[in-house]
Structure formats: C-alpha cells, structure tokens
Amino acid sequence: LWEEVLKLSEVKFSPQIVNTWLKPLKILDMRGDLITIEAPNRFYKNWVEDKYLETLKKIFLEEYNIQSEIQIVIGSSTQSYREQPQDQTVKAQNTILNNSTNLNKQYTFDNFVVGSSNQFPHAAALAVAEGYFQTYNPLFIYGGVGLGKTHLMHAIGNKILEKFPKLKILYISSEAFTNEMIYALKSKTMDIFREKYRNIDLLLFDDVQFLAGKTRSTEEFFYTFNSLYDMQKQIVLTSDKEPNEIPDLEERLRSRFSWGLVADIQPPSVDEKVAIILKRSEIMNIYVSNEVAHFLAENLKGDNIRDLIGALIRLNAFSTFHNEPITIELAKKALEKFIIKKDIIVTPEAVINAVCSYFNVKQQEIKSKNRSRVISYPRQVAMYILREKLNLPLQDIANIFGGRNHSTVLHSIKEIQNRMQSDQELKSVINTIIRNIYK
Ligand code: ADP
Ligand code: MG
Known part of the structure; x- marks a missing residue:
C-alpha cells in the first residue's frame, strides 16, 4: 500500500521529496482512524510531520476515502536510508545502453480478458506473437485511453x-524514444542510438500519436521504421486514433502505418467489465463476489479499464484498512466519488405524494371527484407535473384520478400552463414540488 501511496504522492510532491523523505517511511499499522507510520530517525519524523503530514492525510482521504490521523513513530526496523535518488542523466544513459526489453511481465495474454470489444486486436496480437511475422506488419492497434x-x-x-529468448525485443513509448533521442543528440551518441534501434527484431512502439509535431523524432522514427521494415522485422504500434486521424503527423509516416493491419479496440461492455474485475481480483489474490463485480461494472463512471482496476485497488485498500470484507456496502463507501449517481426513477405515486404533502391534502381527496378549489387546484398541478415531467399519457393520468375523461385532464393541464405564463408564484410552487420529488 505504501508503494501505491508513494506513487499517488508524486502528483502532490516533487519526485525529490518523494524519494528523499517519503520512500524511507513505512506503514506499521492502520487501524480504525489511526495510521501509524515508521520513520528511520527523529530527523525524518520531525521533517515529515512539519511539512508533509497534512498532504499525506489528504491523499488517504481523497484516494482511499480513509479519514484518519497519522502518527509517526521512530522505528528500529527501518534500516538507515542512505541511497541517493538516481541521477536523471545516469538513468537516461542506462536506458540507451542496456539491452533490456522494457517488458512488463504482468501484461500477458493469460491476464487479458477477451470479449467482443477487443476480440479483433487480441486475435491480431496473438497471431503476431505466434510468429506470423510480416503477415501483419506493422500491426497498428488504436483506441481510447485505458482500454488495453x-x-x-x-x-x-x-x-x-x-x-525465442534470443530475439531482440524492445518496448518503448514514443515519449521515451524522443527523450532518448534528445539525450543522444546532446551527448553526441546518435550512432549508438541508431545502432540500438536498427538492431531490433520486434519493436513495440507505444502511443505513436505523441510523435505528432515533433519533427526531429518523427524523422528519426521514420528511418527506424523503414530500416526495420526493410529487414522484415516486426513492428507493433499503438495510438489513440487511427493512422489517418493523427493530426500533425507526416503523411509518409501515416501511410506506412496502414501497410499492415489496423485493429481498433473498443470500450468494454458491462459483462466484459465484470470478467476483468474478477480476473484482476484473482491476480491480486483478493475475494470479490460476482455480486460486487456486477455492482462495480454497472456503477463505476466511465469505460476506462485502468480506472476500473484503480477502483478495485482502492476498494481493496479500504477493505484492508477497515478490516471489513469487500461487499457492495463497502464499495459504496470506498468509491463514493467514482460511482454514477443514477437518475432517480420517478413514479406517479411519488409525484402525487409530493403534491399532497405540499398542499396538505389527502391522496383519496386528490384522486376523488371533489371539485372544491382546495382539492381541484392541487389535482391540476399534479396532472401537469405527471404530463410535463413524466410524459405520462393523458389516459393514464385520467385513470389515476378516478377514471376521468381524458379531455378533462387536458383542460386542467392547459389551465396550469396558461397560468404559469404570468404567475411567478405558481412557477416556484411547481419547482419546489419537483425538487421535493427528487429528494
Ligand atoms: P491503454 O494502453 O489502452 O491506455 P492499458 O493497456 O495500459 O491501456 O490498460 C490499462 C489497464 O487495464 C492495465 O492495467 C491493463 O492490464 C488493464 N486491462 C486493459 N484491458 C484489459 C483486458 N481486456 N483484460 C484485463 N486487463 C485489461
Ligand atoms: Mg497505453
């Protein structure tokens, strides 16, 4: 959990602060409304208490819905923390020089839930992975954020x-590619850079749309692309748009993107969301019932799978923290801000109730044929709201009010409509009643 909090902290603090001050800390205990954090020595304790405690509390509250005090104790278990944050340039150099693949082992086909929204890109990806190199070259996958x-x-x-453990595989995002190139230009190591990129058997180039408008890296990528393609090496690209719709990207590059296979990935259906939640909870080794999975799939805002998984992580943290099993009730509490507030379904009963209680008349009275003004006026208002706000058919309204003729109903509604043209008070009465209905 602390790892995750650190990540979230990066939004609020600089990486320096996170590395220097927060990384050496450790969550010792989370119980009730007290989080106990261990610091390596008094110096850390005082510093963090002074400067970062309030923001940390905020993170717990905003991200996990956990409202609690944080107490910092000096620990014996944390070893002294001497490691310096790694120098950025050293890091950049390492990425150029080492020949690792940048692959994330968690992202496998086994962990990928297939449904109609992603069947096609999945099949295409699998075909490439099974060695149908060059058949689908390049493979271009596009779709919205967080869809896989x-x-x-x-x-x-x-x-x-x-x-094929010997094949040279490289995953890189277009931003990282650009950064590496800039570094290579500065440090006059472009030859190493080119050598690296033209010596790859499988290039996985992510978020190519970010090359748009960057002339120098677009050009460099163009040559990389051509040389790999000519050597019949496999290229896989992703983007948030289809090739033709990426603005500010050179035509010659765009057209190459469509040479192989273009596959789009769509937002998941509710059933796919359920499957993804269940799969992910299995991977995370937590128990989520089908019921809860359905609840999350149907009620969380948006179609972004990353957010869906983020919600699950939050829910799990919340459950650990409060020491309560994951239930729909807990999910409602933990994920309050992420849950869609569905439109309340308004029934005719609710309208009549609201009207009756506003005018202080009885239901039997309003539904009767009583023509006295104190009863017929609220009745007309109710008819008007049922018609205007619920779009109820005239005949249904007539039936509710003791089987009147529907032209009588129409007449009543017209009367209210006419009066509303000039009567501000009536307008505000009706607005108040409508507000009450939604309460
Ligand atoms: P994108 O690159 O389209 O923005 P990602 O591939 O980063 O999206 O996916 C976001 C998160 O959702 C990742 O954690 C990923 O593992 C997960 N995810 C996306 N699609 C699926 C899927 N079909 N099955 C399981 N997990 C998925
Ligand atoms: Mg992505």
Missing part, C-alpha cells in the same frame, strides 16, 4: 520472448 493497448503490446513481447 499497452497490455496487448507487452503480451506480444512476453510471448515471443518466451519462445
């Missing part, structure tokens, strides 16, 4: 690596 493009890409890499 990166996952599929890594899955291809992982599967090929398993079968």
Whole structure:
C-alpha cells in the first residue's frame, strides 16, 4: 500500500521529496482512524510531520476515502536510508545502453480478458506473437485511453520472448524514444542510438500519436521504421486514433502505418467489465463476489479499464484498512466519488405524494371527484407535473384520478400552463414540488 501511496504522492510532491523523505517511511499499522507510520530517525519524523503530514492525510482521504490521523513513530526496523535518488542523466544513459526489453511481465495474454470489444486486436496480437511475422506488419492497434493497448503490446513481447529468448525485443513509448533521442543528440551518441534501434527484431512502439509535431523524432522514427521494415522485422504500434486521424503527423509516416493491419479496440461492455474485475481480483489474490463485480461494472463512471482496476485497488485498500470484507456496502463507501449517481426513477405515486404533502391534502381527496378549489387546484398541478415531467399519457393520468375523461385532464393541464405564463408564484410552487420529488 505504501508503494501505491508513494506513487499517488508524486502528483502532490516533487519526485525529490518523494524519494528523499517519503520512500524511507513505512506503514506499521492502520487501524480504525489511526495510521501509524515508521520513520528511520527523529530527523525524518520531525521533517515529515512539519511539512508533509497534512498532504499525506489528504491523499488517504481523497484516494482511499480513509479519514484518519497519522502518527509517526521512530522505528528500529527501518534500516538507515542512505541511497541517493538516481541521477536523471545516469538513468537516461542506462536506458540507451542496456539491452533490456522494457517488458512488463504482468501484461500477458493469460491476464487479458477477451470479449467482443477487443476480440479483433487480441486475435491480431496473438497471431503476431505466434510468429506470423510480416503477415501483419506493422500491426497498428488504436483506441481510447485505458482500454488495453499497452497490455496487448507487452503480451506480444512476453510471448515471443518466451519462445525465442534470443530475439531482440524492445518496448518503448514514443515519449521515451524522443527523450532518448534528445539525450543522444546532446551527448553526441546518435550512432549508438541508431545502432540500438536498427538492431531490433520486434519493436513495440507505444502511443505513436505523441510523435505528432515533433519533427526531429518523427524523422528519426521514420528511418527506424523503414530500416526495420526493410529487414522484415516486426513492428507493433499503438495510438489513440487511427493512422489517418493523427493530426500533425507526416503523411509518409501515416501511410506506412496502414501497410499492415489496423485493429481498433473498443470500450468494454458491462459483462466484459465484470470478467476483468474478477480476473484482476484473482491476480491480486483478493475475494470479490460476482455480486460486487456486477455492482462495480454497472456503477463505476466511465469505460476506462485502468480506472476500473484503480477502483478495485482502492476498494481493496479500504477493505484492508477497515478490516471489513469487500461487499457492495463497502464499495459504496470506498468509491463514493467514482460511482454514477443514477437518475432517480420517478413514479406517479411519488409525484402525487409530493403534491399532497405540499398542499396538505389527502391522496383519496386528490384522486376523488371533489371539485372544491382546495382539492381541484392541487389535482391540476399534479396532472401537469405527471404530463410535463413524466410524459405520462393523458389516459393514464385520467385513470389515476378516478377514471376521468381524458379531455378533462387536458383542460386542467392547459389551465396550469396558461397560468404559469404570468404567475411567478405558481412557477416556484411547481419547482419546489419537483425538487421535493427528487429528494
Ligand atoms: P491503454 O494502453 O489502452 O491506455 P492499458 O493497456 O495500459 O491501456 O490498460 C490499462 C489497464 O487495464 C492495465 O492495467 C491493463 O492490464 C488493464 N486491462 C486493459 N484491458 C484489459 C483486458 N481486456 N483484460 C484485463 N486487463 C485489461
Ligand atoms: Mg497505453
């Protein structure tokens, strides 16, 4: 959990602060409304208490819905923390020089839930992974944020690596590619850079749309692409749009993207969401019932799978923290801000109730044929709301009010409509009643 909190902290603090001050801390205990955090010594304790405690509390509250005090104790278990945050340039150099694949082992085909929204890109990815190189070259997968493009890409890499450990596989995002190139230009190591990129058997190039408008890296990528393609090496690309719709990207590059196979990935259906939640909870080794999975799939905002999984992680943290099993009730509490507030379904009964209680008349009276003004006026208002707000057919309204003729109903509604033109008070009465209905 602390790892995750650290990640979330990066939004609020600089990486320096996170590395220097927060990383050495450790969650010792979370119980009730007290989180106990261990610091390596008094110096850390005082510093963090002074500067970062309030923001940490905020993170727990906003991200986990956990409202609690944080107490910092000095620990014996944390070893002294001497490691310096790694120098950025050293890091950049390492990425250029080492020949690792950048693959994330978690993103496999086994962990990928297939449904109608992603059947096609999945099949295409699998075909590439099973060695149908050049048949689908390049493979171009596009679709919205958080729908599994990166996952599929890594899955291809992982599967090929398993079968052909000697092949040179590289996963890289277009931003990382650009950064490496800039570094290579500065440090005059472009030859190493080019050598690296033209010596790959499988290039997994993520989020290519970010090359748009970057002339120098687009050009460099263009040459990389051509040389790999000419050597019949496999290229897989992803983007948030289809090739033709990526703005500000050179035509010659765009057209190459459509040479092989273009596959789009769609937002998941509710059933797919359920399957993904169940799969992920299995991987996370937590118990989520079908019922809860359905609840989450149907009620969480948006179609983004990343957010869906984020919600599950939050829910799990919340459950651990409060020491309560994962139930729908707990999910409602933990994920309050992420849950769609469905429109309340308004029934005719609810309208009549609201009208009656506003005018202080009885239901039998309003539904009767009583023509006295104190009764017939609320009745007309109720008819009007039923018609205007619920779009109830005139005949249904007539039936509710003791089987009147529907032209009588129409007449009543017209009367209210006319009066509303000039009567501000009536307008506000009706608005108040409508508000009450939704309460
Ligand atoms: P994208 O690259 O399209 O923005 P990602 O591949 O990063 O999306 O996916 C976001 C998260 O959702 C990842 O954690 C990924 O493992 C998960 N995910 C996406 N699609 C699926 C799926 N079909 N089955 C299981 N997990 C998925
Ligand atoms: Mg991605």
